[in-house]
Amino acid sequence: MEVIEMLRNRLTVAFGLMLVLCLLLSSCTQTPAVTPAATEAEETAALTEAPTAAPTEVAVATTRKGGWFDEIDFSVVDNDSAITQIQAGAIDIYADGLAAADYPTIVDAGLPYVQNNGLQYDILYNHGVCTDSTQINPFSDPKIREATNWLFDRDYINQEVYAGANLLKWFPITTEFPMYANLADVAARLETIYAYNPDKAEQIISEEMIAMGAEKNADGKWEFKGKLVTLNFLIRSDSDGTRLPIGDYVSNQLESIGFTVNRQYKTATEAGPIWQTGTPTNCEWHLYTSAWSATIIDREEKTLYQQYYTAETSQGIEPIISAVPAEDFRVLANDLANGNYSTLEERDQMIADGMEMALKDSLQVWLIDGKVFIPFKPELQVSYDLAAGVQGAQVWPFTIRLKDEEGGVLKVGQQDMFGQPYNPIGGTNWAFDQMAIRATNTGGTMNDPYTGLSWPFQIEKSTVTVQEGIPVSKTHDWVTLDFTPEIAVPEDAFVDWDANSQTFITVGEKYPEGLTSKVRSVTTYASDFTDTVKWHDGNNISVADLLMSMIMQYDRINPDSAIYDSQAVPNHEAFMTVFKGFRITSTDPLTVEWYTDAVAADAELNVYALWPGPTAVSYQPYAFGEGAWHVLTVANLAEAAGELAYTTNKSTENEVEWTNFIGGPSLEILNKYLDQAIADEYVPYAATLGQYITPEEAVERYNNLKAWVAEHNSYWIGTGPYYIDRAYMTEKTLTLKHFDEYADMSDRWSGFGSPKIATVALDGPAQVTLGEEAEFSVSITLNDVPYPTADIKSVKFLVFDANNNIVAVNPAELVTEGQYKVVLTSEMTEKLVTGSNKLTVAVVPTVVAIPTFSSLNFVTLAP
Known part of the structure; x- marks a missing residue:
């Protein structure tokens, strides 16, 4: 992770920057949208201006609405040919990005690029105990999984595969994000314990294998x-x-x-059906070279244990949905995800405890936190997310454009397409599929690509009320934050669902003794919301679309429902441990109250915008895309009839087609039930939605959808700036077209500034005498000017002795704007041993969610 340097020969590991690679290659420019010089690239750490407090209007107004392009074409491009294809004009951008080792190729080609963090490499294990009694799966034993942490040399992988430019990784929390900086002392201790030690790994694995009944033959093979x-x-x-x-x-x-290892080299779509949809106990596979990409800057990372290790995950894929971690780990994972803690200190301790529990479990053994370089042609203007890059960013379809030009065709290259079926309930979660899907979405809120906070999108404002004593703060003025001793949930708020009567159950009915919550979110939508926001098939969005999302949250987990799916149950049960109810208090303007015990530290992330699509909070009935009530009704009819299933597990168990809105046998089945819905003038969940939908309105919606399907051969519709015009699943190409009826101006999100990432320099004595005080200076700058103190959350230092043990963790002292000092007291240096020691400083800004680390080595001498 660090490169050791002596006095005044500094190396700043600026998470989110590529300074390490700059030093290695002696040639680097800075993101965002970096264009290497035609002759040679300067070695520089210059940063662009900081983001404004809110997205601002661009200088030149436009009359265009929706996306900047007329058309976006996706195709599959091998990463080895990405640069050549951009130069030849075959593609305009390679959205998956290239690894750090490919950085010189991008520079030599003279192409601009953006760089992001958030790509994580790991080994994912099959935990299943083989049903075939003649086989054993070593990785069904958590002790063997844990032991492989000592077997794999992360530093070797980083040096050999990534030219030493990435960061070593032991935990699900991201090394470039604030939580790692916050718990750097815990991380350092565990990284030392689980450092490369193949002898220890072999000893533990041998003991466990023998206990499982295995033995080594004369050739030393198990x-x-x-x-x-x-x-x-x-x-x-x-x-x-x-x-x-x-x-x-x-x-x-x-x-x-x-x-003995059977190396099966496969592409994403070849490997996916084996590890994602297969039954773990069949033991068809044992381990997989996994990688995960962030889609937002996760400011707390408190949901990661649930998502990566427990059946309550919303991932919807094996082997996670059948995982059985230790009970204390499962409870901690769900408590963290659901905000079951009272203070930030308690939260941090739970995350710290989870770091060790995750290593003990090791369903996934984390190896590398990667940096990704996304090259594109010079004529392109690209916005990106510090964690999600371009491909995973919510903001990408709203901002990507040709410089000073409207319209045109964008050609996107990706590593693959159509990894799984497209449906919003249990469909594809592949990053390459979700890029196109995000272009079809809108959302109640917009994720800030630099801070991870939310901005209002289809909502106008929100008031967040929190129980007194719970630590929540706010940054932006669009949200109001207040506190109260107690939050009583109204009796008429909906808190559950009756699948037989198809009506919501109120708090008064289920909890006659009353109910309280920790958080109340009152969200007001734009006054013209239902008049201006349209589905791609021409239907206006309605309150019924929003309510349908909550019905689907409940109906699919109820055994009395015609669309019951056991795969949805664990995640819903976790949701219900904190959900306390919701109600619509007005439809003009639409106003929604939400009550929950799930608490985020930021008020902006406690805003619950009821929305028929992916959201920034724990309410996620449609995790994989937007869903209109009339489209889901057709799919529900097909599922209730036993012909389709939203999820992989149910489709496998029932031996039916996995619902796909864009191709395959699903389309013919959906066509049949669309005709049935029209003939029956069918209003779904009529006892509840009947007050918002008349039979005539339902038929009009269905007919609009039928006309859409006839033209585009697709049931995938959203409310976003682009729609899916054609998807060719065999050829693996997809075309998006500009949605002319999109309500917002094209330049609405063009005003994001650039990330205000700190540059840190650390100076001090080269030699320190044991038992004597020593002082080091910390310089924090942005564009060579002092970093504003008001924009710095914390500056913390860690002292490591010659054996890599932590001796001290303390805050640095502010001297003046952009200047801090670290004082190693005589008591601290007394604990050191003679040899080379290390001082590490972690700087955490408030205006960007990427901390900066800087390290300096010094030698300790005997008095």
């Missing part, structure tokens, strides 16, 4: 019941090209301790 223990290893051969050498290295390490 056998079980007379057969070699063969590990089926799914190694991705596509992506950015780095998972193949990682897979080979991991295979070599496993083979070195007696395992």
